[in-house]
Amino acid sequence: xxxxxxxxxxxxxxxxxxxxxxxxxxxxxxxxxxxxxxxxxxxxxxxxxxxxxxxxxxxxxxxxxxxxxxxxxxxxxxxxxxxxxxxxxxxxxxxxxxxxxxxxxxxxxxxxxxxxxxxxxxxxxxxxxxxxxxxxxxxxxxxxxxxxxxxxxxxxxxxxxxxxxxxxxxxxxxxxxxxxxxxxxxxxxxxxxxxxxxxxxxxxxxxxxxxxxxxxxxxxxxxxxxxxxxxxxxxxxxxxxxxxxxxxxxxxxxxxxxxxxxxxxxxxxxxxxxxxxxxxxxxxxxxxxxxxxxxxxxxxxxxxxxxxxxxxxxxxxxxxxxxxxxxxxxxxxxxxxxxxxxxxxxxxxxxxxxxxxxxxxxxxxxxxxxxxxxxxxxxxxxxxxxxxxxxxxxxxxxxxxxxxxxxxxxxxxxxxxxxxxxxxxxxx
Numbered sequence: 158x159x160x161x162x163x164x165x166x167x168x169x170x171x172x173x174x175x176x177x178x179x180x181x182x183x184x185x186x187x188x189x190x191x192x193x194x195x196x197x198x199x200x201x202x203x204x205x206x207x208x209x210x211x212x213x214x215x216x217x218x219x220x221x222x223x224x225x226x227x228x229x230x231x232x233x234x235x236x237x238x239x240x241x242x243x244x245x246x247x248x249x250x251x252x253x254x255x256x257x258x259x260x261x262x263x264x265x266x267x268x269x270x271x272x273x274x275x276x277x278x279x280x281x282x283x284x285x286x287x288x289x290x291x292x293x294x295x296x297x298x299x300x301x302x303x304x305x306x307x308x309x310x311x312x313x314x315x316x317x318x319x320x321x322x323x324x325x326x327x328x329x330x331x332x333x334x335x336x337x338x339x340x341x342x343x344x345x346x347x348x349x350x351x352x353x354x355x356x357x358x359x360x361x362x363x364x365x366x367x368x369x370x371x372x373x374x375x376x377x378x379x380x381x382x383x384x385x386x387x388x389x390x391x392x393x394x395x396x397x398x399x400x401x402x403x404x405x406x407x408x409x410x411x412x413x414x415x416x417x418x419x420x421x422x423x424x425x426x427x428x429x430x431x432x433x434x435x436x437x438x439x440x441x442x443x444x445x446x447x448x449x450x451x452x453x454x455x456x457x458x459x460x461x462x463x464x465x466x467x468x469x470x471x472x473x474x475x476x477x478x479x480x481x482x483x484x485x486x487x488x489x490x491x492x493x494x495x496x497x498x499x500x501x502x503x504x505x506x507x508x509x510x511x512x513x514x515x516x517x518x519x520x521x522x523x524x525x526x527x528x529x530x531x532x533x534x535x536x537x538x539x540x541x542x543x544x545x546x547x548x549x550x551x552x553x554x555x556x557x558x559x560x561x562x563x564x565x566x567x568x569x570x571x572x573x574x575x576x577x578x579x580x581x582x583x584x585x
Contacts, residue, residue, distance in 0.1 A: 162204070165197040166446040169249060169453070172197070173414065176246045180411050191238035194245060198457050201450040214458045214506070221465035230472030233464060240460035241505075243410050244333040245453055249446060250414035251328060253421035255292045256437055257389060271375040275314065275366065278379030279359060282318040285382055287326040288390040291546065294319045300380040302551055310366045310377060312553065312561055319543055320536035321358045324528050325351025327397065330452075331531040333410040334505055338463075338512035339520035339527065344401075344409060350525045350580060354532070357572050361565060393420060456505055463509030470513050482518035484581035487526045488574045494526070495570065498534030498541070519584055522577070529573045537562040 172193035179186035205211065225232050278297065286293035294315060301311050323331040325348055336342060367374050397412045425434040490511065497507050508527055515523055535541045539548075539555035548555040 158204075161200050162447045163443040165200040165450075166443045168193045168197040168200075169446045169449075170442045172242075173246050173249050173418075176242055177411065177415055177418075180243075180408070187239050187242060188235055190246075191242050194242070194453065194457060195238065197447075198450075198454055201447060202454070204447075205450060205454060207451065210503070211454050211458050214462045218458070218462045218465040221462075221469055225465070225468040225472060228472055230468050232468050236464050237461050240464055241334075241337065241456045243408060243414075244330060244337055245456050246414045247328075247333045247410045248330055248452055248456070249449065250417040251288070251290060252445065252449065253438070253441065254289055254389070254393075254417055255445075256421055256441060257424050270378055272367065272377070274379035274381070275310070275374060275377045276363070277381035279314050279318045279362070281379075281381040282315060283321060283355070283359075284387055284390055286319050287322040288328045288393055290329065291319075291543070294543070295546070295550070297380050297382070298547070298551065308372070309561055310369070310372050310374070312547070312558060313362055313366065313565075314379075316536050316543060316547065316558060316562060317358055317362045317565065320532050321355040323532035323535050324354045324358075327409045328393070328413055331504065331528055331535075334508050334531075335524040335527045336408070336410055338508050339524040341520035342524040343521045346521050346580070346583075347524050347528070350576060351528055354529065354569070354573065354576060358565075358569060361568055365565070389420070393417065396420075455503060459503070459505045459509045462506065463513060466510055467513040482515060482522065484522075484574070484578040487522055487577045487581065491526050491530050491570070491573060491577070494530030495533050495566070498530065498538045501538075501540040503540075504531040504534055522580060522584055525580060526577065529577075533566050533569055533573070537566045 172190045175186050175190035175193065179190060202208070202211075222232055224230075278301075282294055282297055285296075298315055301315070322329050326332055327344075327348075332347075335347070336344075366372055393413070393416055396416045397409060400412050400416075401407055401409055422434060422438070425437060429437075494504070494507055494511075498504060504527075507530070512523070535543050537559055538544065539559050544555050544558045547553050547558060
């Protein structure tokens with residue numbers, strides 16, 4: 158079984174390479190890249206810890222495809238294999254950035270206390286995790302946990318600063334999903350909207366903490382990262398945005414995938430030499446990539462389910478649920494998204510289903526709505542990957558996280574509605 162797991166890691170990596178090759182050189186190979194991922198899925202399926210949702214979605218997809226076949230509705234086999242290919246490629250490519258060592262700042266935490274420490278720690282999580290994702294959060298959370306048990310203020314800081322990246326970061330899987338299911342989005346408007354919400358989230362959190370009579374903010378001891386650690390996010394963002402500016406049609410998520418691999422290999426070759434770099438990357442491919450089986454399986458099957466729903470909807474030729482998709486329709490959609498997330502429906506499943514109804518609406522407004530829903534769900538839902546990680550790794554009751562963030566989510570929802578109103582008016 159160990160050999161099969163290692164083989165699955167190789168297939169996953171080859172799928173990434175073939176995806177990049179197909180995008181830049183020969184598009185026809187994208188189907189083969191998708192097939193490699195599906196092969197790895199079937200190899201790893203029996204090692205999945207939580208299969209229930211995967212099995213349900215898979216069976217429902219087969220049933221819906223059967224209905225489409227009986228009624229002679231079109232079934233896009235190629236789309237089944239490739240619908241979330243770029244999204245999964247991004248997820249896998251970014252994992253290689255974890256191989257780059259992170260410099261820690263033990264001395265700084267002794268010097269910085271109070272409001273300054275809170276702000277610096279918040280933005281350390283926010284900026285660094287915007288590229289490295291959950292690894293950056295765990296790095297800082299581990300250090301905060303060492304100092305003393307988690308206070309409510311630290312839980313709020315960690316969950317909200319991390320989740321805020323889902324509003325805007327092109328390096329987050331939420332952004333990749335939005336750009337796939339709303340491909341005609343205006344990336345600059347989406348970034349501006351997302352960063353605006355992220356800053357609102359910070360000020361709401363900061364005000365909530367400093368005004369809480371049970372929190373002595375002057376004694377807050379955080380754990381900001383050193384300046385050198387921010388070189389990596391800045392370098393990656395610079396390369397991606399520069400290339401996108403020069404080649405505007407290039408997909409941002411593909412550029413991120415490409416430069417993540419290049420930076421990972423390049424940095425380690427310079428620092429540790431070719432031999433050590435080769436060994437570390439081989440180990441990552443054989444051992445770490447198969448551990449991403451849960452995310453890969455979910456995105457593959459959710460994409461398949463979305464295509465099966467699309468086949469039925471196109472065959473029935475159902476009308477749009479909204480006469481006009483403006484800020485009011487987006488607000489209702491956002492509320493539905495959040496509620497579904499709170500009861501355990503993963504955002505990628507919601508997006509895969511909803512996007513099939515809204516193929517003709519303004520993609521920028523739709524993408525911003527998706528990102529708002531994803532970020533709010535991540536910060537608060539007891540079923541989100543972030544909160545499940547916090548609960549299991551640091552023995553924090555997920556219900557506690559929900560109660561700490563539920564009123565924050567309500568405030569963010571109304572701020573989001575206002576922003577949707579402004580964006581809708583701007584987009585006319």
